[in-house]
Amino acid sequence: MKTTLPIFQNASDSVSSDPEPALYAAREPIFPKRVQGKFRNLKWYIMAFTLGIYYITPWLRWDRGPSLPDQAVLVDIANRRFFFFMIEIWPHEFYFVAGLLIMAGLGLFLFTSALGRVWCGYACPQTVWTDLFILVERWIEGDRNARLRLYRQKKWDFHKLRLRVSKLVVWVLIGMATGGAWVFYFTDAPALMVDLLNGSAHSIAYTTIVVMTFTTVFFGAFAREQICIYACPWPRIQAAMMDEETLTVGYRYWRGEPRAKRRREVVDSDLGDCIDCMACVNVCPVGIDIRDGQQLECITCALCIDACDDVMAKVGKSRGLIDYLAVGDEEHERAGNPPRSIWRHHFLRPRTVLYTTLWAIVGVMLVVALFMRTDIEMTVAPVRNPTFVTLSDGSIRNTYEVRLRNKHSDNRPFRITVKGDPSLIVELEGSPTGIVDVPADQMKLQRVYVVSTNGAIPAESASTGFRIWVEDVANGDRVYKDTVFNGRSK
Known part of the structure; x- marks a missing residue:
């Protein structure tokens, strides 16, 4: 006789009793076997190249003159600048960094579109450091079979303890070198090394090294493939x-x-x-x-x-x-x-082809912008309180705050002039000659007064445009900014 299930039967009575798969599976240790071949050799070369760049770059020197740091690659947070060999990036030029990040993203899209997760397999820091930790593990404990036997050995004798402690010590040393290399990118590497060894470095440096050591050892020695499976979002978005x-x-x-x-x-x-x-x-x-x-x-x-x-x-x-x-x-x-x-x-x-084209366009734009930028820059901000001042002789004066940036490695004299109506003249606070000295590789705030000598601006309205010029007296380079003179109309 056929039986019909009630409409409101408990759902648990009609579904399978098989347990649902867990969202997270506990890690089972993996002991990769040593292999030889062209792809393994390629991974060795890339690992040596990338690790060499990371550890050696902070120690490269680059002579920029007496007033600038001589570290080739330096993220100078204190002075808000980034140095990369002959290139110096100021805070207002962050678009260069943004452009490089865009190029990196497009490059990742390009390689993924052509070769899948080739970045993950060869150049990802997680992969590179994991390969390094596995290399140390194989060097100390042996190849796959030897490591398996050691893992399955329940008794902790002197042999097993010696191998595990030796491996952990080398792992920690690698982590410390990784954290130390990281902090060297943010200050002068030789000077910081001396301070670290004699205990006089800032506490932030020591804290950073400890954190980097822990994360490097944990990610590369213990978590390994779990980072790629659970922590990294790229495997889940690469399909696009x-x-x-x-x-x-x-x-x-x-x-x-x-x-x-x-x-x-x-x-x-x-x-x-x-x-x-x-x-x-x-x-x-x-x-x-x-x-x-x-x-x-x-x-x-x-x-x-x-x-x-x-x-x-x-x-x-x-x-x-x-x-x-x-x-x-x-x-x-x-x-x-x-x-x-x-x-x-x-x-x-x-x-x-589309990814390559976009990547090339961004790269060309960055190169053009890099070569088009000048060694002197300026910004002009009119003082709005008050908008203008009427002097005793009837002249009208506007005040402007001009920020002058000298990107040269030596002090430079800058001459400030105005161009527009002939009745407009310029006066500099603290400089009767119209020339202001700007220290090497620094920015100086200069207050500038522009006066209309005929007592009224030469326009039908209460404002007129003019141009402020800044000239490098040493080499003749010039830059300008357009602004507005305010006053009462005729």
Whole structure:
């Protein structure tokens, strides 16, 4: 007899009793196996290059003259300036920094559109420092099997304690070097190093080093892939940058399946090339099986390609069972066609061309703006209280606050003049000659008086425009600002 469930039956009675998956899975330690190949070598080169830039750059010197710091790259927060070799960025020129950030974002979009998460796999700081910590771990404790045995060993004997303490000490030293290098970017590195060693540095420096040491060790030594999976937003938004022609690390399913463990001399046409050796899984830094398809955890580091190519060479099969592939390559190759051109089908596409064009436009604009800026700058702010003053002889005087910025490495005399109606003359507070000295690489506030000698401004209304000129007496460079003279009309 057929039974009908009541309309208002408890929902828990009709649904499966299987527990819902947790939003967060506890981390299981991953012990990647050492692998050799072109992609692993590329990661070594990029790691050495990026870490070298980070640790060495604060110690590079650049002579800017006696009044400026000689550190090549310096974020001078106290004086609100940023130095990058021959370039000096002032606070009002923050658009250069904004432009560089836009270029970085467009570059990330470009590489993701063409090669997936290639940034995550090769140049992301989390990846670089994690590789460094794994290298230390392998150097002290051994390769994957040795580390697994040590992890599974429940008894803490002297051998295990010595290895773990040695590893932790090296990790902490790396973290301290990372935090120390960070603070060196914000002040003179040699002087700060001396202060840090003798205990006279500011407490902010010590606090920053402690925080950076902790975060570096925690992220690179303990959290590792958890940062990429749970903390980083990029895996979840990268899909918007990718399409069916984006190259990502993939498994040629149609070639490798059905997989089976077998010796080289066994020939079976029904079996695929994959021998299920698990080499691709054992070398993966995030512990996934790329044969299950593209996954959120995959950082496209391509180490599984090196591992699989090595195995294929040993069993006498062609390389490329795991390779950089696009969705569009699958149907093309399954039909027996040769691989498609990477440049034509994957790189030279409307999306990548658009990103490249936008990236180049922003870069050209920044270069043009950099070369067009002058070494002297000025701003003019009329004093509004009062708007004008009538002098005893009937003349009308306006007051302006002129900020003069000298970007040269030496003191410069600036001459201030006005251009407009002939009746307007300029007077400088504290300078009867009309010339004001501005210290090297500083800004000076100068009060300027503009007087209409005929007692009224030469206009039909109560204001008229004119121009304030500033000339560098040393080399003749000139800049100007347009402003308004206020008074009573005729």
